[in-house]
Amino acid sequence: MFKEVIEEMKQRVYQANMQLPQLGLVKLTWGNVSEINREAGVIVIKPSGVNYKDMTPEKMVVTDLKGNVVEGEKLRPSSDLATHVVLYEQMPDVQAIVHTHSTNAVMWAQAGRDLPSYGTTHADAFFGSVPCTRQLTNEEVINQYEENTGKVIVETFRERNIQPTEVPGVLVYGHGPFTWGDTPKKAVENSLILDEICVMARETEQINHKISAIPQYLLNKHYFRKHGDTAYYGQS
Amino acid sequence: MFKEVIEEMKQRVYQANMQLPQLGLVKLTWGNVSEINREAGVIVIKPSGVNYKDMTPEKMVVTDLKGNVVEGEKLRPSSDLATHVVLYEQMPDVQAIVHTHSTNAVMWAQAGRDLPSYGTTHADAFFGSVPCTRQLTNEEVINQYEENTGKVIVETFRERNIQPTEVPGVLVYGHGPFTWGDTPKKAVENSLILDEICVMARETEQINHKISAIPQYLLNKHYFRKHGDTAYYGQS
Amino acid sequence: MFKEVIEEMKQRVYQANMQLPQLGLVKLTWGNVSEINREAGVIVIKPSGVNYKDMTPEKMVVTDLKGNVVEGEKLRPSSDLATHVVLYEQMPDVQAIVHTHSTNAVMWAQAGRDLPSYGTTHADAFFGSVPCTRQLTNEEVINQYEENTGKVIVETFRERNIQPTEVPGVLVYGHGPFTWGDTPKKAVENSLILDEICVMARETEQINHKISAIPQYLLNKHYFRKHGDTAYYGQS
Amino acid sequence: MFKEVIEEMKQRVYQANMQLPQLGLVKLTWGNVSEINREAGVIVIKPSGVNYKDMTPEKMVVTDLKGNVVEGEKLRPSSDLATHVVLYEQMPDVQAIVHTHSTNAVMWAQAGRDLPSYGTTHADAFFGSVPCTRQLTNEEVINQYEENTGKVIVETFRERNIQPTEVPGVLVYGHGPFTWGDTPKKAVENSLILDEICVMARETEQINHKISAIPQYLLNKHYFRKHGDTAYYGQS
Numbered sequence: 024m025f026k027e028v029i030e031e032m033k034q035r036v037y038q039a040n041m042q043l044p045q046l047g048l049v050k051l052t053w054g055n056v057s058e059i060n061r062e063a064g065v066i067v068i069k070p071s072g073v074n075y076k077d078m079t080p081e082k083m084v085v086t087d088l089k090g091n092v093v094e095g096e097k098l099r100p101s102s103d104l105a106t107h108v109v110l111y112e113q114m115p116d117v118q119a120i121v122h123t124h125s126t127n128a129v130m131w132a133q134a135g136r137d138l139p140s141y142g143t144t145h146a147d148a149f150f151g152s153v154p155c156t157r158q159l160t161n162e163e164v165i166n167q168y169e170e171n172t173g174k175v176i177v178e179t180f181r182e183r184n185i186q187p188t189e190v191p192g193v194l195v196y197g198h199g200p201f202t203w204g205d206t207p208k209k210a211v212e213n214s215l216i217l218d219e220i221c222v223m224a225r226e227t228e229q230i231n232h233k234i235s236a237i238p239q240y241l242l243n244k245h246y247f248r249k250h251g252d253t254a255y256y257g258q259s
Numbered sequence: 260m261f262k263e264v265i266e267e268m269k270q271r272v273y274q275a276n277m278q279l280p281q282l283g284l285v286k287l288t289w290g291n292v293s294e295i296n297r298e299a300g301v302i303v304i305k306p307s308g309v310n311y312k313d314m315t316p317e318k319m320v321v322t323d324l325k326g327n328v329v330e331g332e333k334l335r336p337s338s339d340l341a342t343h344v345v346l347y348e349q350m351p352d353v354q355a356i357v358h359t360h361s362t363n364a365v366m367w368a369q370a371g372r373d374l375p376s377y378g379t380t381h382a383d384a385f386f387g388s389v390p391c392t393r394q395l396t397n398e399e400v401i402n403q404y405e406e407n408t409g410k411v412i413v414e415t416f417r418e419r420n421i422q423p424t425e426v427p428g429v430l431v432y433g434h435g436p437f438t439w440g441d442t443p444k445k446a447v448e449n450s451l452i453l454d455e456i457c458v459m460a461r462e463t464e465q466i467n468h469k470i471s472a473i474p475q476y477l478l479n480k481h482y483f484r485k486h487g488d489t490a491y492y493g494q495s
Numbered sequence: 496m497f498k499e500v501i502e503e504m505k506q507r508v509y510q511a512n513m514q515l516p517q518l519g520l521v522k523l524t525w526g527n528v529s530e531i532n533r534e535a536g537v538i539v540i541k542p543s544g545v546n547y548k549d550m551t552p553e554k555m556v557v558t559d560l561k562g563n564v565v566e567g568e569k570l571r572p573s574s575d576l577a578t579h580v581v582l583y584e585q586m587p588d589v590q591a592i593v594h595t596h597s598t599n600a601v602m603w604a605q606a607g608r609d610l611p612s613y614g615t616t617h618a619d620a621f622f623g624s625v626p627c628t629r630q631l632t633n634e635e636v637i638n639q640y641e642e643n644t645g646k647v648i649v650e651t652f653r654e655r656n657i658q659p660t661e662v663p664g665v666l667v668y669g670h671g672p673f674t675w676g677d678t679p680k681k682a683v684e685n686s687l688i689l690d691e692i693c694v695m696a697r698e699t700e701q702i703n704h705k706i707s708a709i710p711q712y713l714l715n716k717h718y719f720r721k722h723g724d725t726a727y728y729g730q731s
Numbered sequence: 732m733f734k735e736v737i738e739e740m741k742q743r744v745y746q747a748n749m750q751l752p753q754l755g756l757v758k759l760t761w762g763n764v765s766e767i768n769r770e771a772g773v774i775v776i777k778p779s780g781v782n783y784k785d786m787t788p789e790k791m792v793v794t795d796l797k798g799n800v801v802e803g804e805k806l807r808p809s810s811d812l813a814t815h816v817v818l819y820e821q822m823p824d825v826q827a828i829v830h831t832h833s834t835n836a837v838m839w840a841q842a843g844r845d846l847p848s849y850g851t852t853h854a855d856a857f858f859g860s861v862p863c864t865r866q867l868t869n870e871e872v873i874n875q876y877e878e879n880t881g882k883v884i885v886e887t888f889r890e891r892n893i894q895p896t897e898v899p900g901v902l903v904y905g906h907g908p909f910t911w912g913d914t915p916k917k918a919v920e921n922s923l924i925l926d927e928i929c930v931m932a933r934e935t936e937q938i939n940h941k942i943s944a945i946p947q948y949l950l951n952k953h954y955f956r957k958h959g960d961t962a963y964y965g966q967s
Contacts, residue, residue: 050927051920052965053852072965102956102964124852129931133850134939142369143434144289144360161948168952197945198851212287219286223365225938230461231370237433240397244404248338256338257288257308378605379670380525380596448523455522459601466697467606473669476633480640484574492574493524493544614841615906616761616832684759691758695837702933703842709905712869716876720810728810729760729780 025063029085029094032058032067036119037080039207040069043123046215049075054123055101058207059111064088068107070098088112102169109173110203114180114187117203119210127221128200128214131155135196138220139236141227145220146237146245148213150189153220154179158196176201189246192217261299265321265330268294268303272355273316275443276305279359282451285311290359291337294443295347300324304343306334324348338405345409346439350416350423353439355446363457364436364450367391371432374456375472377463381456382473382481384449386425389456390415394432412437425482428453497535501557501566504530504539508591509552511679512541515595518687521547526595527573530679531583536560540579542570560584574641581645582675586652586659589675591682599693600672600686603627607668610692611708613699617692618709618717620685622661625692626651630668648673661718664689733771737793737802740766740775744827745788747915748777751831754923757783762831763809766915767819772796776815778806796820810877817881818911822888822895825911827918835929836908836922839863843904846928847944849935853928854945854953856921858897861928862887866904884909897954900925 039056043049052075057068066086073082084101085094090108092100101107107120131138138153140146156175163171176193179185191213192202200217204210227234236242249256275292279285288311293304302322309318320337321330326344328336337343343356367374374389376382392411399407412429415421427449428438436453440446463470472478485492511528515521524547529540538558545554556573557566562580564572573579579592603610610625612618628647635643648665651657663685664674672689676682699706708714721728747764751757760783765776774794781790792809793802798816800808809815815828839846846861848854864883871879884901887893899921900910908925912918935942944950957964 050923070966099966126927126931127934129850129852130934130938133931133935134942136939141433142365144365158946159949161946164948164952168956197849197949215286219362223362223369225934226363226366226461227369229465229937230366231372234370238394238397240400241395241433244400248404258306258335377669378601380601451522455598459598459605462599462602462697463605465701466602467608470606474630474633476636477631477669480636484640494542494571613905614837616837687758691834695834695841698835698838698933699841701937702838703844706842710866710869712872713867713905716872720876727807730778730807 028060028063029065029067030080032060032065033080033083033085035207036067036069036083037078039119039121039211040078041075042208042211043121043214044075046211048123048125048211048214048218050124054121055103056119056121056207056211057101057104057107058119059088059117061088061111061115065093066090066104066107066111068100068104071101073098103172105167105169106173106176106201109170110176110201113173113177114203116188118205119207120201120203121207121210121214122199122201123214123218124199125214125218127218127225128194129198130225131221132194132199133197138194138217138224140242141224141234142220142237143241143245144216144223146242147249148216149192149220150246150250151185151242152236153190153192153194153217154183154185155194156196172198189250264296264299265301265303266316268296268301269316269319269321271443272303272305272319273314275355275357275447276314277311278444278447279357279450280311282447284359284361284447284450284454286360290357291339292355292357292443292447293337293340293343294355295324295353297324297347297351301329302326302340302343302347304336304340307337309334339408341403341405342409342412342437345406346412346437349409349413350439352424354441355443356437356439357443357446357450358435358437359450359454360435361450361454363454363461364430365434366461367457368430368435369433374430374453374460376478377460377470378456378473379477379481380452380459382478383485384452385428385456386482386486387421387478388472389426389428389430389453390419390421391430392432408434425486500532500535501537501539502552504532504537505552505555505557507679508539508541508555509550511591511593511683512550513547514680514683515593515686516547518683520595520597520683520686520690522596526593527575528591528593528679528683529573529576529579530591531560531589533560533583533587537565538562538576538579538583540572540576543573545570575644577639577641578645578648578673581642582648582673585645585649586675588660590677591679592673592675593679593682593686594671594673595686595690596671597686597690599690599697600666601670602697603693604666604671605669610666610689610696612714613696613706614692614709615713615717616688616695618714619721620688621664621692622718622722623657623714624708625662625664625666625689626655626657627666628668644670661722736768736771737773737775738788740768740773741788741791741793743915744775744777744791745786747827747829747919748786749783750916750919751829751922752783754919756831756833756919756922756926758832762829763811764827764829764915764919765809765812765815766827767796767825769796769819773801774798774812774815774819776808776812779809781806811880813875813877814881814884814909817878818884818909821881821885822911824896826913827915828909828911829915829918829922830907830909831922831926832907833922833926835926835933836902837906838933839929840902840907841905846902846925846932848950849932849942850928850945851949851953852924852931854950855957856924857900857928858954858958859893859950860944861898861900861902861925862891862893863902864904880906897958
């Protein structure tokens with residue numbers, strides 16, 4: 024049964040990885056998706072630098088909760104695995120993580136700015152600004168860079184008192200977006216939404232230089248229309 | 260025969276809904292199309308939050324003119340139904356309505372600005388600026404939000420004395436576009452045009468910061484070349 | 496043989512029209528291509544407002560050199576025919592004309608600015624700035640609007656002493672681009688190039704607000720590398 | 732065996748050329764790829780101005796190291812061959828070269844600015860700013876223009892002490908990008924990356940007017956994560 028669980032995770036992680044180039048979120052090999060099963064004690068993640076056309080569910084790499092490869096040793100896991108591990112450790116409600124270099128989200132990450140909630144498209148998925156981390160220091164980059172990337176994300180959410188389940192994504196300064204969710208599919212969907220609201224926000228500012236975020240009551244309305252006990256969007 | 264009428268409406272509403280992602284106007288499930296038949300006393304609308312690939316004509320939801328589901332009770336109607344109902348009540352010449360979060364129209368809605376008529380592409384379909392509503396108040400959002408969205412659209416057209424048949428679309432502040440027409444197909448076409456003139460207008464302002472709307476006589480010429488008794492565009 | 500000539504023209508005009516949506520230059524029915532054969536005394540042009548999926552070579556409309564329909568009377572010619580007729584009369588070296596509302600060229604036309612030659616992509620096809628006409632007057636719009644559109648294009652080239660063969664396109668103020676060439680295929684190619692250099696120029700100005708056109712010697716080099724007796728690009 | 736070497740080069744050069752329009756980097760015939768084999772004494776390059784749909788591996792042109800055609804004399808080599816020859820002579824570690832007019836890289840070339848390294852997407856492939864050459868002089872354009880284009884690229888790298896292997900691409904002022912690599916495939920990949928970081932950088936500056944390049948330590952980390960003896964990205 025443990026084996027079945029892992030096979031299903033591989034299938035889901037594979038499918039979600041394949042979605043990334045199809046949705047235009049990833050060029051070349053610039054992205055990775057993982058899923059965790061804390062009870063089974065495993066993380067499944069994309070192998071590093073493998074072309075999408077050569078990928079199969081079998082090539083997904085299985086690690087323990089510390090990121091040590093336990094299966095599929097022929098292929099190295101994504102070089103960003105250590106970031107995923109830190110996020111899974113520190114964000115217990117997160118089940119799946121996606122990292123991309125999607126064009127529009129990278130622009131904001133490179134600009135080093137939080138993404139303001141300028142409209143309901145944003146509010147439907149992210150309950151408030153999507154934060155941009157601080158720049159990593161020299162020391163944080165030289166040693167355990169990927170681990171420290173995870174740590175600065177966690178720090179950002181803690182210091183600003185943001186719930187990862189309510190704002191399922193982040194912009195890493197000078198780098199790009201990470202998003203998460205209950206399933207690999209949902210985490211990919213959040214990547215798609217984040218990229219879309221990044222382009223919307225950028226051009227909103229061009230059209231009206233003085234625009235400000237939508238009022239809190241509209242943010243509340245749209246977020247809770249789709250999330251939590253009061254949700255009434257979609258089929259029950 | 261009543262049944263036939265509804266079956267045909269379902270087909271048209273289904274086809275129009277399916278057009279939205281194909282035309283690049285909708286990502287995920289962010290859009291909905293409806294059609295009204297006032298004599299038959301019915302509205303047909305997309306179900307809420309159903310994936311496009313899972314949609315069929317049979318899944319379209321049928322309601323009465325107040326928005327009460329009369330058929331297809333297994334699926335909830337689009338959460339924006341109440342907006343459609345208000346528009347149908349207050350705009351008697353409107354037969355079909357489309358709502359999307361299309362990228363370029365959302366940018367203008369988020370920027371909170373009317374869309375000026377900068378050229379003939381605009382004038383061919385919209386007889387003057389496409390208005391942006393005011394922001395909804397806290398009270399309007401907390402209770403009957405979707406209904407109040409319809410009301411603020413109607414208010415906008417009344418206060419500015421705009422004919423919905425002449426300007427078949429609107430930008431809802433901080434949210435996105437609604438368009439309409441004689442048929443679901445025509446309402447979708449107006450969504451496509453609105454999104455296109457939104458991107459054109461945005462970049463027109465970047466290229467020339469001092470540009471102003473086209474003169475009224477050119478607006479008249481192009482609009483009436485395609486609409487009304489004097490139209491001479493297309494096949495008679 | 497006359498009949499054969501016309502059949503071939505219909506084929507070419509049809510093929511060129513079909514290229515427009517495939518190249519992303521036209522949405523809905525917003526474009527038209529025509530070809531002239533002055534010896535045979537005919538112009539072949541797209542019918543007005545017909546969907547691309549319903550088009551066939553047989554539906555192309557044949558007119559005399561004044562634009563009177565001589566064949567295919569069941570379908571009206573493009574409403575822009577009168578513009579084409581004026582251009583063919585006043586620009587004897589032009590054999591085919593294309594009109595579109597392609598997104599990037601419309602932006603410049605709406606901005607009312609000439610398109611400067613910022614690089615060799617421009618210089619390879621257009622020997623200098625692509626001019627933007629003046630705004631048409633109220634009288635010019637009310638009567639013989641399409642004819643006057645042709646006249647203001649001719650006026651623009653005459654007053655500025657630009658050769659239509661060297662600058663095979665124009666931006667009509669507040670409207671959009673017309674391009675031309677030796678064949679319908681070449682005229683479509685010039686539409687594609689014009690749209691591409693419009694987006695390049697727009698963003699060039701964003702990246703460097705102080706940029707100016709390339710020097711005349713580079714313009715000369717690139718234009719004559721591809722055109723005239725000194726051309727050495729392509730296969731002889 | 733010599734013949735086999737050339738056949739394989741033709742295949743690779745053909746495949747790489749065909750990738751350009753598929754990746755959206757080339758419109759019409761605006762691009763070319765070449766490969767050199769210094770031991771065999773040959774360069775293989777795309778023919779000039781041939782449509783991509785008409786191309787075959789057999790149509791690739793074979794020249795000696797000076798650019799004299801030695802095979803395939805029925806077709807002229809790309810008009811940019813002389814630029815490739817100079818680069819191959821002066822950059823001994825370069826095995827393949829790509830030239831395109833890709834939209835976003837041309838914008839920067841036309842703007843006459845170096846492309847700053849605003850993020851890790853840039854740093855993963857280019858170890859520092861991608862330089863923009865100076866403008867060519869009148870004399871350099873009139874005679875041996877293509878050769879002088881190669882020379883100004885070489886001059887740019889020498890004067891600024893940039894290693895072509897570390898920054899595998901350049902923006903030619905008022906013209907467009909050249910990129911290179913160990914193989915035609917890698918050189919095309921660098922064209923894709925260069926175009927992508929050009930659009931990212933452009934919009935990064937729009938979102939934050941005061942942004943500056945990423946710190947050197949982050950540039951080092953990302954570049955050496957993927958290149959050289961310390962690389963740990965991808966499968967070994």
